[in-house]
Amino acid sequence: MIAQGDKLPDAVLTELTEAGMQNLNTSELFAGKTVVLFAVPGAFTPTCxxxxxxxxxxxxxxxxxxxxxMIVCLAVNDAFVMRAWGKVHNASELRMLADGDASFTRALGLEMDTGSFGGVRSVRYAMIVRDGVVEKLNIEQAKSFEVSKAEYVLAQL
Known part of the structure; x- marks a missing residue:
């Protein structure tokens, strides 16, 4: 499992923008930036x-x-769903990124199997990443929503 001080794994995430579908390499996406990355089990689900x-x-x-x-919202959904979800919530200041095949989530070791509910999904977490390295990692316990909240992460900056 990824830990504080680790470099993010190299993977490709997708984003649907006005310019069309974009494939984004995580090494390039996070390079030289301070990023808040938070992940949810699924777009359009209640707590999320x-x-x-x-x-x-x-x-x-x-x-x-x-x-x-940059603020990144990540889910194991497709880029079409992530864009629609972002529009519904006026998330224009966030990057709504899709990990459609869960390869990034698995590489982080932060996947969970929800069975027939949705298959492999991400656990709920938030991290602060500086230049591709995890500085803070806040992983929620099952059925909990405390340490991945925006307010909690804001207090860590």
Whole structure:
């Protein structure tokens, strides 16, 4: 499992933008930047839609004022779903990235199998990444929503 001080694994994530579908290499995406990356079990699911994503939307300016270059919301969903979910929540200040095949999530060791609910998904977490290296890692316990909240991460910056 990924830990504080580890470099993020090399993987490809996808993002649907006005310019079309983009394949983003994690090594390039996180290079030279301070990034808050938070992951959710699934777009449009209750806690993710009612609290997790909205918290980052509301605090995006404050996070950026503390030196964050980019805020990434990640889920094991496809890029079409991530874009639609971001639009519903006015997440224009966030990058809504898809790990469609869960390869990045698996490489982090932060996957969970939800069985018939949705298959392999990400556990809920947030991390602060500086130049591709994990500085802070906050992994939620099952059925919990405390340490991956935007407010919690903001206090760590």
């Amino acid at each position: 839609s009612e609290a997790h994503l909205p918290g980052y939307v509301v605090l995006a300016d404050e996070l950026k004022a503390r030196g964050v270059d």
